[in-house]
Amino acid sequence: MTDINSLDLQAQEIIRQAAQNALEKMDARYQVDTKTNYTDLVTTIDRENEQLINKRLREIDPASKILSEEGFGDKGIRSLAGHVWIVDPIDGTMNFVKQHNNFAVMLALYVDGQPVLGYIMDVINHRLYHGRAGHGVFVNDQRLSTPRDLGLQESLVAMNRGLVLNGDEAIRKVAQTAIGLRMYGSAGIEMIGVITGQLGAYISHLKPWDLAAGRMLAEELGLIVKSIDGGSINVLSSNLVLVATSQVSRDIRQIIN
Ligand code: IPD
Ligand code: CA
Ligand code: CA
Numbered sequence: 373m374t375d376i377n378s379l380d381l382q383a384q385e386i387i388r389q390a391a392q393n394a395l396e397k398m399d400a401r402y403q404v405d406t407k408t409n410y411t412d413l414v415t416t417i418d419r420e421n422e423q424l425i426n427k428r429l430r431e432i433d434p435a436s437k438i439l440s441e442e443g444f445g446d447k448g449i450r451s452l453a454g455h456v457w458i459v460d461p462i463d464g465t466m467n468f469v470k471q472h473n474n475f476a477v478m479l480a481l482y483v484d485g486q487p488v489l490g491y492i493m494d495v496i497n498h499r500l501y502h503g504r505a506g507h508g509v510f511v512n513d514q515r516l517s518t519p520r521d522l523g524l525q526e527s528l529v530a531m532n533r534g535l536v537l538n539g540d541e542a543i544r545k546v547a548q549t550a551i552g553l554r555m556y557g558s559a560g561i562e563m564i565g566v567i568t569g570q571l572g573a574y575i576s577h578l579k580p581w582d583l584a585a586g587r588m589l590a591e592e593l594g595l596i597v598k599s600i601d602g603g604s605i606n607v608l609s610s611n612l613v614l615v616a617t618s619q620v621s622r623d624i625r626q627i628i629n
Contacts, residue, residue, distance in 0.1 A: 376481075376504065382428075387500065389424065389428070390477045390493075393420065398472055402415050403415060415462070422440050422442045425461060435455065436457055437454065439581070439608075440458070440460075441581045450608070452608065458482065458580050458581055460479075463475060463476045463478050463561075464561060467556075472496070475558050478581065478586070487584070489505075490585040509593050518593045519566070519595070523622075524546070524624060527573060529620075530573070531555060542628045560585070560586065564586075566615045566617075567586075572617050572620040576613060580607050586615060596616050597613065597614070602628075
C-alpha cells in the first residue's frame, strides 16, 4: 500500500525539478511546434518536462496510471479507478514562449476518482501551491485560508479567450456584472487567482490536465468547482468549468439559468 504522505513529499520534489528545468531552458533555443492550430503551441521543453515527470512518477508509484497532455502517459484511460496522476508539463505554453512569465507546471493524484493531491507551481515566482484532501492547502510552507465569500459585483473574473470571443449573451452578462474582467492565458495561474482570493471566479473550457490540480486545491478550500450550469464535472472529459466563491457561483447561476 503506497503511503500518500510519502507520495506527497516526492511529488513536490518532482514538480520543483520540472519547474527548475523550464526556468533554466527558458532563455535557451528550443523548438516550438503547433498542435491543433497556430495558437496551440508545444515546445521541446513541454515534452522534456512531461518525460521527466512521468519517469519519476513511475518510479515512486509504479502501479499508477498517468494521464498527461503531450502523449508520454498511458493511452486510452477511460476510468479513474486506482491511482491516476494527471500531468500538465507546462500550462500556459504561449506565455512561456512569448512572456517568459505567467506559466505553471501542474500535477494531481486522483484515487478511485477522488482528488487526493494537487500541485500548481507558479514557476517564475517560485511558489508551489499544494494540497492534500483533508489536510489543507499551502503555498510553499504557508497555509492558505478560504478566500472571502464576495459576490460577483465585488469580484474580478477571469475567462479564456474562446469564451470572451464566442461566449453567449449570459457569459457577456457575467463579464459585465463583475467588477472587472481578466485573462492570464494559464489555467493554473488563473486557478491560483481564485484560491488566493485575487479573483472571484475563473470560467473556461478545460481539459483534464488543465483542471485536475486546481479543482483539488479549490475544493479543499471550500470553493465551488462545477460545470457552468451547476452540474458536476467529469475530470476525464473537456468541461466548461466554473471555479468560484459560493456567492459568485450563486450570482452566476442566477444569470445563466
Ligand atoms: C492552456 C492554458 C490556457 C487555456 C487553454 C489551455 P496549455 O494550456 O491553460 O489558459 O485557455 O484552454 O489549453 O495548452 O498552455 O497547457
Ligand atoms: Ca500544457
Ligand atoms: Ca494547460
